[in-house]
Amino acid sequence: xxxxxxxxxxxxxxxxxxxxxxxxxxxxxxxxxxxxxxxxxxxxxxxxxxxxxxxxxxxxxxxxxxxxxxxxxxxxxxxxxxxxxxxxxxxxxxxxxxxxxxxxxxxxxxxxxxxxxxxxxxxxxxxxxxxxxxxxxxxxxxxxxxxxxxxxxxxxxxxxxxxxxxxxxxxxxxxxxxxxxxxxxxxxxxxxxxxxxxxxxxxxxxxxxxxxxxxxxxxxxxxxxxxxxxxxxxxxxxxxxxxxxxxxxxxxxxxxxxxxxxxxxxxxxxxxxxxxxxxxxxxxxxxxxxxxxxxxxxxxxxxxxxxxxxxxxxxxxxxxxxxxxxxxxxxxxxxxxxxxxxxxxxxxxxxxxxxxxxxxxxxxxxxxxxxx
Numbered sequence: 001x002x003x004x005x006x007x008x009x010x011x012x013x014x015x016x017x018x019x020x021x022x023x024x025x026x027x028x029x030x031x032x033x034x035x036x037x038x039x040x041x042x043x044x045x046x047x048x049x050x051x052x053x054x055x056x057x058x059x060x061x062x063x064x065x066x067x068x069x070x071x072x073x074x075x076x077x078x079x080x081x082x083x084x085x086x087x088x089x090x091x092x093x094x095x096x097x098x099x100x101x102x103x104x105x106x107x108x109x110x111x112x113x114x115x116x117x118x119x120x121x122x123x124x125x126x127x128x129x130x131x132x133x134x135x136x137x138x139x140x141x142x143x144x145x146x147x148x149x150x151x152x153x154x155x156x157x158x159x160x161x162x163x164x165x166x167x168x169x170x171x172x173x174x175x176x177x178x179x180x181x182x183x184x185x186x187x188x189x190x191x192x193x194x195x196x197x198x199x200x201x202x203x204x205x206x207x208x209x210x211x212x213x214x215x216x217x218x219x220x221x222x223x224x225x226x227x228x229x230x231x232x233x234x235x236x237x238x239x240x241x242x243x244x245x246x247x248x249x250x251x252x253x254x255x256x257x258x259x260x261x262x263x264x265x266x267x268x269x270x271x272x273x274x275x276x277x278x279x280x281x282x283x284x285x286x287x288x289x290x291x292x293x294x295x296x297x298x299x300x301x302x303x304x305x306x307x308x309x310x311x312x313x314x315x316x317x318x319x320x321x322x323x324x325x326x327x328x329x330x331x332x333x334x335x336x337x338x339x340x341x342x343x344x345x346x347x348x349x350x351x352x353x354x355x356x357x358x359x360x361x362x363x364x365x366x367x368x369x370x371x372x
Contacts, residue, residue, distance in 0.1 A: 109158040143170040158186040164322030178299045180204035181319040204236040228253045245277045247295040307336040321346040329372040
């Protein structure tokens with residue numbers, strides 16, 4: 001039962017498990033055990049910080065209201081939760097730091113290895129091992145702005161975004177990052193004076209960098225570094241793709257191999273409106289002028305394809321809609337499409353492509369099969 005309580009507190013419990021937990025709480029002795037677990041959980045995770053009890057209560061109530069009406073017992077225990085937060089006594093129990101997560105959840109890996117589930121439409125405070133609040137998640141944005149964090153050594157968090165979701169992140173220097181579906185970013189909780197502002201990206205992200213000439217901002221991908229002082233650019237570097245690219249919106253960036261150092265004479269310097277492409281298999285570089293809107297539309301919730309091959313469109317649709325697409329019509333891969341979507345479903349998008357090219361498709365849960 002300990003596991004079920006932990007899953008409830010970390011918002012990873014399913015409907016069947018919720019029913020089991022609700023039935024277990026019908027016994028008075030189990031109610032007392034439940035109180036202890038809640039007290040300990042919030043004491044450890046908030047470490048007696050200035051917690052907004054009313055906000056935490058409302059968040060809990062919202063999560064409960066999504067369950068079936070048969071779980072009305074939980075409303076009573078939400079009220080108990082508010083009361084026991086104010087208790088001064090502490091209960092000591094042996095608990096595990098392991099958090100069971102689903103593949104479709106946004107997760108944050110803390111410096112001590114703990115995994116925190118970031119619940120959409122919630123307000124949460126993230127604390128480090130010393131009990132200091134290092135970031136706040138609200139309005140679907142995770143923001144780091146606590147100057148009280150240890151500034152003697154670099155400490156990293158890692159944010160992972162599943163397929164079908166996106167997240168906005170504000171780093172400790174005020175730089176803003178939009179993380180696309182299927183991406184992860186490792187970054188310092190606080191950038192340190194005298195050290196480069198370096199982050200590690202797998203996937204796609206749109207960066208708006210806070211200006212700081214003394215501390216270059218470096219995005220490390222698998223093969224290439226992108227360095228900026230204060231600028232706006234998009235980086236696409238999914239590990240499974242054969243190409244990595246950077247598109248500069250404004251400012252200036254230098255691109256160079258990870259085993260080299262930035263040098264204005266040897267690094268590739270991009271100007272606004274240009275795209276840098278690194279082909280992993282061919283170990284080759286290509287720089288050309290592009291329409292940046294095609295590469296930044298996703299930050300506005302749009303999908304913009306400008307004569308893009310269907311084989312590439314499939315990858316983007318899989319990531320954005322968390323689906324698997326099996327294309328049995330191979331010649332369709334080379335067809336190029338001009339299209340723009342925002343609120344359409346995956347089915348509506350495929351139907352729109354059918355108006356330009358004849359093919360059939362079937363949808364079974366999250367699996368889509370395309371045939372001639």
